[in-house]
Amino acid sequence: MNKVLIVEDEPNARTGLAELVASWGYRTDVAGDGLEGLEKIQQWAPSIVITDLRMPRMDGLELLDRISELQTKVAVIMVTAQGSIESAVEAMRIGAYDFIQKPIDPVRLRTILQNASRQVGADLELEITRRRLKETGVLGPLIGSSTSMKDIFELIERIAPSNVSVLITGESGTGKELAARALHDLSPRRTKPFVAVNCAAIPETLIESEIFGHEKGAFTGAQERRAGCFELAEEGTLLLDEIGEMPAATQAKLLRVLEDRKLRRLGAKAETPVDVRVIAATNKNPQTAVGAGELRGDLYYRLNVFNIHMPPLRDHLSDIPSIAQSMIEDMNHRHHCTVSGLTDTLMARLMHYPWPGNVRELRNTIERAVILAGSGALDMKHLPANFGEHGFIPPSHTAFQRPVPQVPPAFRESASGAGNDIVELEVGTTVDEAERQLILKTLESTNNNKTRAAEILGISSKTLQNKLKEYASAGDEA
Structure with a gap:
């Protein structure tokens, strides 16, 4: 229930307005002027303030200005007398949510309060989203703590409130639609429709009708008037995916x-x-x-006010643990499973695979594994039989961004340098042999400090001990 503060210097008007607003289900309090109102705002923290424009000690405009200095989310509704439209416009310019003239029309006031309540709720939700991003590396449907993903999150946050066009580029499966949804969800249009259309999936003869709509009888088979994607997305956001596949005339x-x-x-x-x-x-x-004539140059420049490039998954492999865990939680809910996570062995395999299908391929792989396992931890046996046919990324590959924040800085310095932290692999090296070489080389670089080696490898000390026992047994057998 939203709290509404009534700031009015005339006692009868103040009491009557408070009773009216309370009858609509709001919690109310009152103040006799702007100075008292400012104190109540700081103590009581209302989400909406209805204030008279002209009052002693501190008027409505000054109160509005002081509220903005508090940097708190408060919707201010200004009450003005007849002939004070100029002052009302000035109030809107410096941050008032809306204004209403005296004598107050209860129907209009109730509508303004309802809209303000929705706006306050949306602002709170947006603030929670931003806080979640800073704490967990999650922005709506997008997940990642790597430098490249953080840069994308920062850009999305910066440009989402505007109305400018955005061009999102990247390989298939990198999350371009998720980025578009994040832009929409963080924008003032978030309560309006988000419509996505894949230009490559619509026959050339129908695409113009799909996007712009048609009238009855416009062509054979047009038996009724139909709104296109633009009209369906009115006041919202329209995503035109695979824009390069749109016919030139439609462009x-x-x-x-x-x-x-x-x-x-x-x-x-x-x-x-x-x-x-x-x-x-x-x-x-x-x-x-554009050079090949597939995309009009003038359209490209009109769309490309801002460009967001979604990197391939192989370029931010360090995000796989958090992405995979989020997918597991989603799949558990969707398929009524109770999978707890992934084994260290499976995680190492996922983080040394090039993912030609990007995040979409990872999602399909995780979904299959969750359904097969049903419960417990996902392991190698839950991967497809042909998994890995596209190749293997050696641990020293530049695309492999090993998470290192948990490793002490002093150790990172001692473990680097002198060229001793490079593992060279020949084509045809098995995954198990590559893993063995990586573990032994890391141990060597840490002067056999198993705790620090486990930290750098991103595995538990117990897993490292078990691996070393396997290598020792294999050596004895040989």
């Missing part, structure tokens, strides 16, 4: 809609205004696509 029409904010349905005589934020995505190099 030209899209460019005009982006510039004029109006569209013409197929068969329509008049244009329809639209308010939509457009995000485009492609798995092609957009500049190469």
